Amino acid sequence: MSAAAPVVRIDGLTVSYRVRQQTVPAVRGLSLTIAGGESYGLVGESGSGKSTAALALTRYLPAAAEVSAAELSVAGTNVLELGAAELRAFRASAFGVVYQEPGLALNPTMPVGEQIAEVYRLHSVRNHGARNHESGQHGTGQHATHRTAVREATLAAIARVNLSPPEQIAGRYPHELSGGQQQRIVIAMALASNPRLLILDEPTTGLDSRVETEIMALIDRLRTELGFASLLISHNLPLVAAHCQRIGVLRGGELVEEGPAAEVLLAPRHPYTRALIAALPDINAHRDGPRAGAVVRDRTGSAVGEDQGHPERSVVPPAASAQQPAGDGPLVTVSNLTKHYNRKTALRDVSFTIGRGEVLGLVGESGSGKTTLGLSLAGLTRYQGTVSFHVSDRHQGRKVLPRVQVVFQGADASLNPRRTVRAVLARSIELLGGAQTVEELAGRTGLADNLLDKLPHQLSGGQKQRVTIARAFAGQVPLVICDEPTSALDVSSQARLLDLLTELQERSGVSYLFISHDLAVVRQVSDRIGVLYDGELVELKAADEVFERPEHPYTQSLVDSALSLRRPRE
């Protein structure tokens, strides 16, 4: 690291945005260097300025941004001094960028092979043009050889990112590829220009953990092979720690800590880094700590009668007994649930139970049917099979009150943009037959009173998700389905929300069906964990059991990747 000349040198970078006559600083006095071939990780919560810093390197900042730096150079080129034409050439050759949404980075109307070939063509034209200029000769035969050369380079690039067979993949359109495959294509494109620096801006957010592991492993391998330096930007500290040699922690635009990955993760110096690490869902955490006394747990982990429920594990917590007098036995029995979308099968013969006051975690990769399962239980979609609730209906006048509420992923779309928090909560209390006031409900879910008259767009992501949680707890509903409730949030908001969900569950004694692709999150809250794979429930057992004795190969790979992400490299 010390021997190689630095690829990136940033000294005193300050970026501020002009918003209505005010300047809002996004990055303040950031200094860092990245050596050739080094992997550097920049961690921070949303709004910490990490993406702004990376954009400044590429000079892709909006016009309202003011950039100043003592030095800002990539591969020896001072980025701030480039003219328009030089900037184009610089962007095309000095670095590659991999963005968060591969689906948006690819042209949907063009086969992916052509998109990669385009990069090679532009590059060889530039180099070719330069060569012709020097030697002053043209050859018609060169065109054909040129075309085959581009074709070969494209196929080699596809093979390099482990997609096979390359010939077939090259002819596919982006929508014919999975998210992980799309991201591989984007990586192939980013590397086509042989850059000295690869900028990875949240490259695996939105992909499930197994694909994430594969993509990160691929990037690690390619870096060793090709020798480029990488700048990984992420809010996911364990991910960064596992794949970077050095880490910088950004907070409010300032670099608060920097050092070798293992050191930052294991011996953080700055209080903010310590808080960030403490907020991580602990892969070893399980539920009996906070729920001691409330639940009699079967610690021998006998996964008795997976389809029959766990009467001994679903003893109603004392707090809940007043609200849900209906004795023992499971709350919900799901049997032989099958769901087809046209000819595709989303769920195949799924059977399980959810106990009273139990948290049933459900993991699976995207497309495994976990959201469909949630929708079926909520009665939002048609299905074959039976879902029966063993509770008597609660009435309000002649109306039957709902039995299920859902906390959806992405609070943005689950709040009406034109209704204030107060209006939303007041109406929910009315509809769900709650006995509390809006202020009490807000207080229980950690929403300050001054937020009540705000509209959703004036709230942060965490606050919005709190409103959707409050809405689900406005009345006494026996089952709350949490569908990836925290996956759009950064770690500390996520930790606070998981605490809130656990606390609410303990106090009200509701049951949760907790759906997530993140095994660590699920383990933190769940009593039992079910694993969905390709529409089938392949495993269902106590949370600890899943980690200690995963049976199905898919569960094993999930557990392995969850564990590996939390193990910093040496």
Next chain:
Amino acid sequence: MDSSLSVPETEVEGALDSGGQRRAPARDRAGRRRVRALLLRPTFVVSALIVVFWVVAALGWHLFGLDPYGNSGRALAGPGWSQPFGTDNLGRSVFARTLAGADSALAVGPLGAVLATVLGSTLGVIAGYFRGWVDTALMRLFDVLVVLPPLIFLIVVVAAFGASVPALIVIIGVVFAPGIARIIRAAVLAEMGKKYVTTARLQGESAFRIMAAELIPNVAPTVIIQATLSLSAAILMTATLSFLGLGQQPPSPDWGLAINQNIAFIETAWWTVIFPALAVASLVVSIQLIADNIKETWS
């Protein structure tokens, strides 16, 4: 001017609050910001002033001592000091007739547009919310209405039922409603995909409340834009009817009628045609520009 600017705004607010909710300060602020954004646009301000001018003319022309019917003595006199827009072939003041013509131009259009908007957005929201056979039935019905050329349809209906103001309002409402319904339906379909509608359903909210309190406020900007656009189309259409001799009858100072009656003099006495024509154009174009500005600032 201010009162006319806030007309659409208060309409939305009224719709929002009809559910008996407490008026929230945040929403007021958002509303004020939208109005302020509009007031910063010169084309909007000029258009609004022109519309206000015509509204004042329509409501108050007889208060200003204008006489659109009396003979001033000289027929086909050019514009001058005593007659700023000249006189027509019967010696009537073109200035007075142009201002008074706003009355009949604005008699049918606004109410027709309101009827079309109410009818169209109600049906659009219903079709988008319920989908299924309700949607199919309504959309096929609209398809049939939309393929009828509006002007020819109008001429046939006017010939059958006469050109009274109430009849024209109803006809305009029916002719413009399908187009609005389709656009509102599309907007509602986009909102239906969002989780807040799903959540409202899960909470046992009634279909009526979901449509009135959740969906309509969120498609309100589209509704207002469509209302404005159909207003300008309605004004143009009533002027066309009068021009064809199917609407207002002499001696009405209606603009369409005035153009029709004086078209023969366009080479010798251009002022008899140009001023009513400019009046129609200024009103229609101004309303269109208002719609454009609303579209650009609100959505």
